[in-house]
Amino acid sequence: MPQSSMIVIGERINxxxxxxxxxxxxxxxxxxxxxxxxxxxxxxxxxxxNVGAASSRPEKAMQWLVKTIQEVTDTPLTLDxxxxxxxxxxxxxxxxxxxxxxxxxxxxxxEIYLQLALEHNASLLCLTMDKSGVPQDVNRRVECAxxxxxxxxVMGLPMERLYIDPIILPVNCAQExxxxxxxxxxxxRYLSDPPPHLVxxxxxxxxxxxxxxxxxxxxxxxxxxxxxxxAILDPFDTELMDxxxxxxxxxxxxxxxxSYLKAYRSR
Amino acid sequence: MPQSSMIVIGERINxxxxxxxxxxxxxxxxxxxxxxxxxxxxxxxxxxxNVGAASSRPEKAMQWLVKTIQEVTDTPLTLDxxxxxxxxxxxxxxxxxxxxxxxxxxxxxxEIYLQLALEHNASLLCLTMDKSGVPQDVNRRVECAxxxxxxxxVMGLPMERLYIDPIILPVNCAQExxxxxxxxxxxxRYLSDPPPHLVxxxxxxxxxxxxxxxxxxxxxxxxxxxxxxxAILDPFDTELMDxxxxxxxxxxxxxxxxSYLKAYRSR
Numbered sequence: 001m002p003q004s005s006m007i008v009i010g011e012r013i014n015x016x017x018x019x020x021x022x023x024x025x026x027x028x029x030x031x032x033x034x035x036x037x038x039x040x041x042x043x044x045x046x047x048x049x050n051v052g053a054a055s056s057r058p059e060k061a062m063q064w065l066v067k068t069i070q071e072v073t074d075t076p077l078t079l080d081x082x083x084x085x086x087x088x089x090x091x092x093x094x095x096x097x098x099x100x101x102x103x104x105x106x107x108x109x110x111e112i113y114l115q116l117a118l119e120h121n122a123s124l125l126c127l128t129m130d131k132s133g134v135p136q137d138v139n140r141r142v143e144c145a146x147x148x149x150x151x152x153x154v155m156g157l158p159m160e161r162l163y164i165d166p167i168i169l170p171v172n173c174a175q176e177x178x179x180x181x182x183x184x185x186x187x188x189r190y191l192s193d194p195p196p197h198l199v200x201x202x203x204x205x206x207x208x209x210x211x212x213x214x215x216x217x218x219x220x221x222x223x224x225x226x227x228x229x230x231a232i233l234d235p236f237d238t239e240l241m242d243x244x245x246x247x248x249x250x251x252x253x254x255x256x257x258x259s260y261l262k263a264y265r266s267r
Numbered sequence: 268m269p270q271s272s273m274i275v276i277g278e279r280i281n282x283x284x285x286x287x288x289x290x291x292x293x294x295x296x297x298x299x300x301x302x303x304x305x306x307x308x309x310x311x312x313x314x315x316x317n318v319g320a321a322s323s324r325p326e327k328a329m330q331w332l333v334k335t336i337q338e339v340t341d342t343p344l345t346l347d348x349x350x351x352x353x354x355x356x357x358x359x360x361x362x363x364x365x366x367x368x369x370x371x372x373x374x375x376x377x378e379i380y381l382q383l384a385l386e387h388n389a390s391l392l393c394l395t396m397d398k399s400g401v402p403q404d405v406n407r408r409v410e411c412a413x414x415x416x417x418x419x420x421v422m423g424l425p426m427e428r429l430y431i432d433p434i435i436l437p438v439n440c441a442q443e444x445x446x447x448x449x450x451x452x453x454x455x456r457y458l459s460d461p462p463p464h465l466v467x468x469x470x471x472x473x474x475x476x477x478x479x480x481x482x483x484x485x486x487x488x489x490x491x492x493x494x495x496x497x498a499i500l501d502p503f504d505t506e507l508m509d510x511x512x513x514x515x516x517x518x519x520x521x522x523x524x525x526s527y528l529k530a531y532r533s534r
Contacts, residue, residue, distance in 0.1 A: 246478070
């Protein structure tokens with residue numbers, strides 16, 4: 001089990017949110033910079049940067065977002081896009097070693113992204129899927145994770161720069177999936193010593209469900225028991241952050257004091 | 268992993284609470300009966316009955332409590348006392364097969380209680396400790412659990428009537444302990460197939476801490492990821508119950524619907 005506290009990747013700078021989409025289209029830096037600063041204040045260790053479908057020239061939009069955020073904070077960024085050329089555009093302007101989000105276990109794609117991460121001193125997030133799609137069971141996820149870990153080891157990416165994501169599916173569509181995620185996470189931990197980081201894109205579990213915040217925070221705590229040490233999430237969700245901080249304390253990854261919530265927030 | 272939803276043991280009928288203590292001393296049935304009915308309504312599957320230090324004649328007090336509760340509900344009871352004679356007093360008047368709470372892994376004591384459970388068609392809660400005290404590590408807890416499981420098997424108590432409790436210690440005193448509990452629970456599951464029930468007295472983890480409810484519900488969800496399927500807790504803590512119900516849904520132990528919280532509560 002990882003001994004350090006959870007790595008929080010703030011999800012809010014994403015073109016799928018209306019305020020971000022509008023700011024990207026108008027090239028208005030203020031809302032983006034405010035979201036960056038507010039997320040850091042709320043506990044984000046990294047800031048996810050995703051242009052979404054906000055722009056017809058996503059490479060330019062990614063570069064504008066990266067530069068705009070870097071004007072106000074040194075917090076490392078997560079360059080989030082399925083397309084290589086948009087990631088590369090972000091890498092051209094990013095100042096601090098970022099997390100590249102994401103590739104998968106398809107060997108051809110995986111090697112290209114590992115090479116990219118090595119060249120840019122970046123970390124790399126890999127989804128446990130390949131050309132045949134998102135696994136519906138535990139074993140295929142573990143197989144994909146094993147390919148990812150072994151390829152990273154062969155190519156020389158240290159495990160502390162590798163993030164593996166088992167891909168959470170919405171609980172309202174596939175109720176057995178969160179349990180499979182827990183089992184997969186438990187097994188990922190044993191793929192190497194030290195293990196890679198284990199990460200989820202948390203909000204996906206509650207897509208379309210009325211009780212989103214409750215489902216998100218409960219799922220996060222369950223995953224933390226199974227070894228999760230990073231998550232892409234909404235740091236403005238105070239109850240989610242409270243649950244995460246408390247789980248870190250109970251897992252002995254943060255020091256207990258009677259004011260541990262306050263202590264975390266005034267880091 | 269157990270496939271049924273969490274077994275909730277309501278903790279509120281305990282002489283350590285002022286209202287219960289007063290009711291026991293005055294032999295006033297109303298507060299006790301109300302607590303019984305309200306806990307059942309809030310989701311309790313069993314009701315813990317503990318005279319605490321409320322009476323100089325605890326055998327009589329236990330019998331009065333059991334009879335008083337049975338006047339208003341058929342919900343099974345947990346006879347909770349460290350002394351054999353007080354458990355026996357409760358057994359004399361209890362109508363439905365109860366859960367006996369508790370014995371430990373000390374062989375002499377364990378055999379007496381197993382015999383008692385067999386004679387009364389009762390279930391039995393066993394703490395993973397023995398004459399040398401409460402274990403501070405994982406291995407001693409697992410050793411005690413192995414003694415408990417194997418003795419129960421030899422004497423013929425079915426696993427569905429055995430509850431094993433790894434003894435949660437307050438996080439503010441011993442911060443590494445909750446992590447040990449998770450690891451111990453994970454290992455207990457493999458002691459037999461089917462496994463025994465795994466239970467904790469939840470509130471102990473937050474003794475003396477300001478954020479009791481937050482710590483309790485976060486600890487419960489962590490333990491559920493490790494296989495916990497029963498807990499002695501306060502069913503009046505709505506946020507705790509919400510977290511528990513949601514974890515059951517995520518672990519596929521209750522059916523998801525958009526109104527799953529309401530569905531649980533209107534069982």
